[in-house]
Amino acid sequence: MDVRTGLFYLFSVVLLFAAFRVITARNPVYAALFLVLTFFQAAGVWMLLKAEFLAISLVLVYVGAVMVLFLFVVMMLDIDVAKLRAGFWKHFPLAATIGALIALEMAAVLMGGFRPAEEPRALPGVAAAAQAGIQYSNTRELGKLLYTEYLFPLEIAAVLLLVAIVAAIALTLRARKDSKAIDPSLAVRVKARDRLQVVKVPPAVRPAPQVEAAPEGKA
Template sequence: MIQAIAFYLFAGVVLLAGAMTVSSRNPVNAVMWLILAFFNAAGLMVLCGAEFIAMLLVIVYVGAVAVLFLFVVMMLDIDVAEMRAGFARFWPLGLALAAALAAEIVFYAFGSLHGGLKLTLSHPAATAAKPNIQALGELLYTRYLFVFEGAGLVLLVAMIGAIVLTHRDRKGTRYQNIGRQNARRPQDATRNVDQPVGVGVEL
């Protein structure tokens, strides 16, 4: 009973947050609604027993992607009127995609009512006796070990390349000397000048 209540609560908030994301006129508010949708989707994954997917939703999507979107939206000067004009041009394509997604949902629901759809093959590591994270860890570090290490190596090379491309030699840059600033006396910080009227200031 509690699981059913939690499912309908999380699912309802996800649907509400998704609708508010696509209908919000303020981009910052849209990103905040998107973050709320991600959190509740993570709750749904926990109810399904997919703790690893829930953790990925919170850490990767909320902690990195959505926050990055929020920073970009807040830092950029976005013309909302121009965005609305561009959005109005793609109404037919958006309606076609929405109809296709609705057809897929109906097809899956119809198939589930008539025996279900067998989407994947079972693996020996993914048994009911083992938790989801343990079975996933065994697959990553046994069968897909070299693929997993290769993906980490690619990400490491990409990070090093980004650092090399953005690194600049700051020759001639004057750095802040904290010790010299703290050792400065108050009488050396300001200078009182009896400035005559109509004469410029000499620096």
Template sequence: MDTTTALFYVFSAVLLFAGFRVITARSTVHAALYLVLAFFNASCVWMLLRAEFLAIALVLVYVGAVMVLFLFVVMMLDFNNEQVRDGFWKHFPLAAVIGVVIALEMAVVLLGGFRLSEVQPMAPELAQLGNTKALGVVLYTQYLYPLEIAAVILLVAIIAAIALTMRRRKDSRWTDPAEQVRVTKAQRLRIVNVPVAREAAASTEQQAAPNGGQA
């Protein structure tokens, strides 16, 4: 066993352990940190496969941006996850069986792509380029239409998320920017006269004083 194979098994073992701890950690913050560890080990595996662009994109995009946002939201909300985790170990065996079945189905579908009889050589004009530049050339030439379809799907998802957030609900608090712009000076400040209950306060003081307030 050479060094690359040994590192692959080490990174894969840590990746599996971190992925398992993501769903079993009692603290949400700890689960997010284990997910960061899983991302780092996945990027190390990609580095061993000489996919430097995917490795650095995983670190910069997911670890540097997405996970920081997750941690910020989790620490800001500070919700109690005991109710969420109620009955976790009760339903864990069924969830584990379903997960194994899904993994086997994915293995049946994806293993065919790894059984390559002949490795297709890279084009001579791409062989002189780096991995990142060669990936960009192939992505924006041969796979341009799938890339555009994925971009449209993400755009629809963003619009749907905004529409669901901005819909009018009874418990939602939102303001119309057009009404805020049209507001006048007189509408910004409203003075309310509040009557002062002096007589009630004086009677309370007299009752509290000894001998009915008499000297």
């Protein structure tokens, strides 16, 4: 067994263990952390399959953005796990049936990939790169494909994402009565004499203490 096969089995075992702990961990924060570990192991398997773009996308998008947001929401909401597990056995038969159905569908799809088939033909770019002795890069070829044949759909997706970002920012900046936000332009143009006024106050003189006169007939 070579190093590549050993790494594949190592990543696979850790991935299966982490995926099992995602559904068995009682603490939702621990379950989310095990899901992060699952994503990292899947990215390692994809790197072994020379799909480096998918591996980096999985780490950047899911681990770096989605799971961080999920952890933030879970820790901020302080979910009551006992209340969520109250109706577990009530819905267990339906959940088990759906889980078994999904497992059978995945088995039917995956078993077709283990059948012996004809050796796949190499792509023209891969064959040419192999003949020329040039190292082939999936990311480079994907970039060329995106910015040539799929440039127009890529620009449409970019515009839609930009509109979504602008709309989200506009929703957060809507005027509210209880908002304490100030206009930055007014804060920049403000002058010291408009905000501070020096008033000359005369010094206060403390009056001299008065001594009461002694009554007559007393020394």
